[in-house]
Amino acid sequence: AIRMTQSPSSFSASTGDRVTITCRASQGISSYLAWYQQKPGKAPKLLIYAASTLQSGVPSRFSGSGSGTDFTLTISCLQSEDFATYYCQQYYSYPSTFGQGTKLEIK
Amino acid sequence: EVQLVESGGGLIQPGGSLRLSCAASGFTVSSNYMSWVRQAPGKGLEWVSVIYSGGSTYYADSVKGRFTISRDNSKNTLYLQMNSLRAEDTAVYYCARGNEYFQHWGQGTLVTVSS
Numbered sequence: 001a002i003r004m005t006q007s008p009s010s011f012s013a014s015t016g017d018r019v020t021i022t023c024r025a026s027q028g029i030s031s032y033l034a035w036y037q038q039k040p041g042k043a044p045k046l047l048i049y050a051a052s053t054l055q056s057g058v059p060s061r062f063s064g065s066g067s068g069t070d071f072t073l074t075i076s077c078l079q080s081e082d083f084a085t086y087y088c089q090q091y092y093s094y095p096s097t098f099g100q101g102t103k104l105e106i107k
Numbered sequence: 108e109v110q111l112v113e114s115g116g117g118l119i120q121p122g123g124s125l126r127l128s129c130a131a132s133g134f135t136v137s138s139n140y141m142s143w144v145r146q147a148p149g150k151g152l153e154w155v156s157v158i159y160s161g162g163s164t165y166y167a168d169s170v171k172g173r174f175t176i177s178r179d180n181s182k183n184t185l186y187l188q189m190n191s192l193r194a195e196d197t198a199v200y201y202c203a204r205g206n207e208y209f210q211h212w213g214q215g216t217l218v219t220v221s222s
Contacts, residue, residue, distance in 0.1 A: 034208035036152075043201055043212035044152065055210070087152055091207035095167050098152040 002026050002090050006099035012107040017078045021102045023071045023088035032092035035064055035073045038101075039084045047086075048073065080106075109133035109211045111202050116216030123192050123220075129185040129202030129213055137180040140206030143187050145198035146215075153198075156187065157206050170196075192220045 003026035013019050023033065031051040036044035046055045048064040051071055061076040075082055083106050088099040115127040127143075143155040156166045156176040164176050175188040185202050197220045203209035 032207065036209075043215055044209070045212075046208060046210050049208040089152070089208065094165055096154040096207070098154070101151045 001095055002029060002093060002097055004088055004090055004097050004099040006086075006088055006102045008102060009100065010103040010105065012105045013078055014107045015078050015080055019075050019078060019104065021073045021086055021088075021104075023066075023073070023099050025069045025071075025090055025092075028068045029090045029092035031067045032090055033064075033066070033071050034089045034091065035062075036087045036089065037082075037084045038087065044087060078104075109204065111204065111211060111213035113200065113202055113213040113216040116200065116218045118219045118221065119192055120222050121193060121220055124188070124190045125192065125218060127187040127189065127200055127202075127216055127218070129187075131183050131185065131204075134204070136178050136183050136185055139204055141176075141178065141185045142203045142205060142209060143176060143185075144201045144203055144209065144212075145196075146201070147195075147198045150198075155200070158185070159206065189218070192218075194220050196220050 005024045007022045033051045035048040038044040047058050047062050052064045063074050065072050085101045085103045087101050110132045112130045119125050140159050142157040145153050145155050158164050158176045173191045177186045199215040199217050201215045202213045204211040
């Protein structure tokens with residue numbers, strides 16, 4: 001199975017900050033990558049698919065980039081509702097696998 | 108509006124069986140790829156199984172031979188039959204619409220395997 005590694009695992013930031021989360025695949029996955037946001041007690045929410053395509057309804061402060069093995073999720077100006085855990089997911093091959101998550105906390 | 112509602116979770120002893128249901132509305136289950144994804148307490152997400160619109164099914168190695176995904180087209184409902192349950196199967200189980208990335212998710216149902 002393809003291993004997905006996110007960094008950092010957690011970090012603190014302030015409202016208004018620009019933040020970047022990294023996801024690395026153990027082998028090339030082209031652009032078959034999605035990003036999700038999850039808040040405590042809630043189901044994950046799709047933010048981005050195909051590495052850089054914004055899901056309908058997701059604010060434009062979220063953006064994704066990368067291909068091959070290295071990917072990033074950027075939030076351009078953090079809002080209070082963005083403090084959550086973020087997961088990347090590869091769907092290049094079965095089984096689909098997720099990163100371990102990045103918990104974004106308020107500084 | 109697309110909605111997915113899971114049910115059937117609960118406390119079950121190791122070795123026991125449980126069937127989860129996922130009632131869908133706003134779209135037709137049989138025309139879509141439908142998946143189960145689980146999340147152990149305090150842990151990350153793990154894909155479990157998928158059923159294609161054509162009926163093909165696939166499973167994670169961790170559940171292969173023990174879990175069976177199916178659907179009832181007349182009820183527009185997805186199922187996950189879980190047999191020979193183990194402590195490590197303890198998780199919130201989500202049904203999700205999609206095969207690759209998951210656009211819609213249910214609220215999840217908690218399965219606890221413990222004696």
